[in-house]
Amino acid sequence: MTSPSDTTVAFIGLGIMGGHMAANLVKAGYDVIGYNRSPGKVEALVEAGGRGASSVAEAVKGADVIITMVPDSPDVEDVAEGEGGIFANAKSGAVWVDCSTIRPDVSARLAEAGREAGIRVLDAPVSGGEAGAKEAKLSIMVGGEQADFDEVRPVLDAVGTTVVLVGPAGSGQTVKAANQLIVAGNYELVAEAIVFLRAYGVDTEAALKVLAGGLAGSTVLDRKGASMLAGQFAPGFRIDLHHKDMGIIIDSARAKGVTIPMGALAAQLINALRAQGDGGLDHSALLRGVERLSGQKVSGE
Incomplete structure (x- = not known):
């Protein structure tokens, strides 16, 4: 070129x-x-x-x-x-x-x-x-x-x-589906960890800092940990779009006979978040779903 x-x-x-x-x-x-x-x-x-x-x-x-x-x-x-x-x-x-x-x-x-x-x-x-x-x-x-x-x-x-x-052709989309599967699970587990830490009165900011430096570290923690703690969910990537992507993953896995139980659960949690009116928020808003399930104050409200 x-x-x-x-x-x-x-x-x-x-x-x-x-x-x-x-x-x-x-x-x-x-x-x-x-x-x-x-x-x-x-x-x-x-x-x-x-x-x-x-x-x-x-x-x-x-x-x-x-x-x-x-x-x-x-x-x-x-x-x-x-x-x-x-x-x-x-x-x-x-x-x-x-x-x-x-x-x-x-x-x-x-x-x-x-x-x-x-x-x-x-x-x-x-x-x-x-x-x-x-x-x-x-x-x-x-x-x-x-x-x-x-x-x-x-x-x-x-x-x-x-x-x-x-x-x-098509392989890039297959790898992206795998990417979205991992990202969804990561966001959900970070959200659950934050709610868990708060329930025990831990300094969550300090906790995420030390977690990010160990085996639990991830790009999700690095880029979104602080905004999740602050209850800020301006869309960088909307829940609505991740819901669409999870549908691609579920359908593609079924077509090849691949079992993805964690992925299926993540897909349902994302779907539930949309049903609760959070589809336009960033996918880090999975935190709000965990807070609702735990009977805690919902971040950003």
Whole structure:
């Protein structure tokens, strides 16, 4: 791939994650043209030095690399297919990198449809939350062809620090499902630990500090421990989206006959939190669910 200044990147989906990712590509010197259903997000990219588009078709026309970051499988399919989509409007040979988190089978199908349309496709979901997107420190798990991965690696390196090809089309989404399984369990156990510590009158801030330095340490503790203690749950990644991801995990595990009892429990706890009206909060709000079950004052209320 040529230098960043000679590479046009179309970025579709400028939300909590996508907006920061697109801005970091601008900082890295890429010519970035963005589209989002909410015009304000496009305006923010323009203010950061990018260009704006009024449609998917306009954004992808002439782009060398196309990146999508939208909520769910149907959204990705809508962006890719149809008269106004990527396949009908992108130039032949362009590389489409889907950073959304969707079903692995949908990614594999779209990769095949892309080949038929002359578009090379990589599924490349990310992990790291809003902070990782803002700091360009995302972990990116990629499925697709080695040659296509090698070509767009510099683009991905501009938004992430751990960028790994994990297998053929759909593999990135499978690894992301495993990631979300681990993250859900981690958040739930951190939440339970906080409630447990508080019940015994322990200095929870000091407790989390020492826990983070031992085998119990995790990125969840490092990035979210303080905000959980403070009852701050502004969404970096919403419960609603993690609920969607847990559905992908449950369905995918069932399809292969894999038993995930802890994952199934985490999925039910996340579902319960949505039913209680917390779907728009950050997934660290699992703390609120544990507090309710324990009959304690609910953080943030």
